[in-house]
Amino acid sequence: MPLVDALMSDPSGPGSSGSREAWRLSLPSDREVPAMHLLPDLFQSWQRPGYLxxxxxxxxxxxxxVGEGTALLLGLLLSERGRHAGHCRELLLRAAAxxxxxxxxxxxxxGSCLRGIGIGMSRVSSALEDCARQGAHREVWEIMKGLLPVFLPGPGERAHSGHTRALEFAAEAARRADARGMFPEVAGIAARKGASGLIRAARRLHEHLGRA
Known part of the structure; x- marks a missing residue:
């Protein structure tokens, strides 16, 4: 531990500006620490082509x-577009395998990033669809299972097309993965009066998940 303390407190060490790569090289058996130290740069640079x-x-x-930092970075791979998008999806599939x-x-x-940094649900669902086509049906559903409670509109929040798209895609992902289990957030939308696209998609997902 004294050696670790010395390493972390050295101003020219892996915590210094511009040397994030040193964290990975210093800790080859730990993904989470380098991932956490990438996050400050990530939120300034994630839209640069190829950065992710x-x-x-x-x-x-x-x-x-792996922990929250690694999970965030892996999840953001789904936001890449253009010629680097396929390579990012390959990394996600490799991690799943x-x-x-x-x-x-x-x-x-x-889900938090969709709310906070301007990623569109259509881009994410397109990436997940590609992953599903390559056989990752269960993993795609698990990602949506984590995303929906965070992303769907809460009480007093206004729904938008991204929420409808998320529920439509989740319903198809649940069918492919033969998923079961209930979501209070989905059930609440499904129980609303009306026949909007959002409510219809929520009912479709809710009915599938509730099947015996």
Whole structure:
């Protein structure tokens, strides 16, 4: 521990500005610490083409447990667009195949990002659809399972097209994964009066999840 304390307190060490990569090299058996130290840069640079892939590719080859920081980075891979999008989805699928994809936590973290930093649900659902086509039906559903409670409108909040899109996609993902289990957030929307696209999608998902 004295050596660790010395490393972390050295102003030229891995915590210094511009040397985030040093965290990964210093802790090859820990994904979560390098992931957490990427986050300050992430929220300034995540929209730069290729940034997410370049940041996450090395971490996907690390060892050690995953936590909220790693889950957030993996979830944000689904926001990439353009020529780097396919590479980002490959990283997510590789993590799923290796058994180190915290899918539900990815969804929770991604749901917060959808609310806070301007990622569109259509972009995310398109990426998840691509992952599902490659066989990750269960992982796609688990991501949506984490995303919905965070992303759906709460009491007094106004619904928008992204919420409808999320429920429509979740209903299809649940069908493919043969998922079961109830969501209070979905049940509350499904119980509303009316026949809007949002309510119809919520009812479809709610009915599927409630099947015996």
């Amino acid at each position: 892939h370049a940041s996450m590719a090395p971490l996907c080859h690390q060892e050690g447990p 290796a058994g180190c994809l915290p899918a539900e936590e990815c969804g929770r973290q991604l």
